[in-house]
Amino acid sequence: TKEQIVDVHVVWLTADRLAVLLYDVTEIKQIQQMQLDFVSNVSHELKTPVTAITGFTETLLAGAQNDPKDRQAFLQIIATESQRLTSLIQDIIALARGEQRQPKLTTFDVPNLIEQLLPALQPQIAAKKIQLKLDLMAAPTLKTDANQFEQIVKNLLVNAINYNRIGGQITLTSRLISAGWQLKVCDTGVGIASADQARVFERFYRVDKTRSRDTGGTGLGLAIVAALVTGLSGTIKLQSQLGVGSCFTVVLPNEEAGSE
Ligand code: ADP
Numbered sequence: 001t002k003e004q005i006v007d008v009h010v011v012w013l014t015a016d017r018l019a020v021l022l023y024d025v026t027e028i029k030q031i032q033q034m035q036l037d038f039v040s041n042v043s044h045e046l047k048t049p050v051t052a053i054t055g056f057t058e059t060l061l062a063g064a065q066n067d068p069k070d071r072q073a074f075l076q077i078i079a080t081e082s083q084r085l086t087s088l089i090q091d092i093i094a095l096a097r098g099e100q101r102q103p104k105l106t107t108f109d110v111p112n113l114i115e116q117l118l119p120a121l122q123p124q125i126a127a128k129k130i131q132l133k134l135d136l137m138a139a140p141t142l143k144t145d146a147n148q149f150e151q152i153v154k155n156l157l158v159n160a161i162n163y164n165r166i167g168g169q170i171t172l173t174s175r176l177i178s179a180g181w182q183l184k185v186c187d188t189g190v191g192i193a194s195a196d197q198a199r200v201f202e203r204f205y206r207v208d209k210t211r212s213r214d215t216g217g218t219g220l221g222l223a224i225v226a227a228l229v230t231g232l233s234g235t236i237k238l239q240s241q242l243g244v245g246s247c248f249t250v251v252l253p254n255e256e257a258g259s260e
Helices: 026-061 068-100 110-127 146-162 209-214 221-231 255-259
Strands: 006-014 017-024 105-109 131-136 141-145 169-177 180-187 235-241 245-252
Touching (some): 068 221, 110 131, 110 169, 146 180, 221 235, 221 245
Antiparallel strands (some): 006 017, 180 245
């Protein structure tokens, strides 16, 4: 039924007896293939901005810098592509860390942490005239990795802004439930078709490549979120309807919740 990859080893035991050993290496090969795919995706993604930066720099040096209009336009492209390169490198590092780093569990105040990360996103929220509604359970604490929790909230919020419509809404709900700590980020944006819903957590998968690029997306945000949530023994669920909006629900175990 399932295709298996097998390594065959033949060992002579005596002159007339041999043993054939079969090793099931399906999973190892799959992991190797995923790593190869990842490296080839990373190289491709890194090459795109580097090629643009190199190309436009050479064009400027070859004489385009003498035309003020060209100079301005090309420098703008170089600046945008450099920013893209920075985001990509940051995301690749975040992904590698999320998969390797042991979570550092501390107890912290959730509403406080969420409110601290909002000012940095305010310009993007204002630019799209988005109404942000916060529904944060008052003064409760969560025991988990604060940096990783922050990264999860940030990535989900950035997407809720980027894939929202002008004048749309974002609702961020955070509360203690019996299963642990629940964080819900809902938007009134473009939505995700059911066929794409499982795939958006894959590295570099984007429903609409152009739109994602325009918003500075790297295609790694949700892969980072998924890796962090798994590392924290949590779960993530996506409910979405095309053209209506999306809700991402994260539940993280809260060690203190059980004892309260
Ligand atoms: P990106 O950097 O492209 O945003 P992500 O890994 O964060 O990468 O998301 C992968 C893809 O999933 C996005 O390119 C987009 O197509 C889709 N997506 C993510 N979040 C949302 C959302 N809130 N609404 C609609 N589509 C989304």
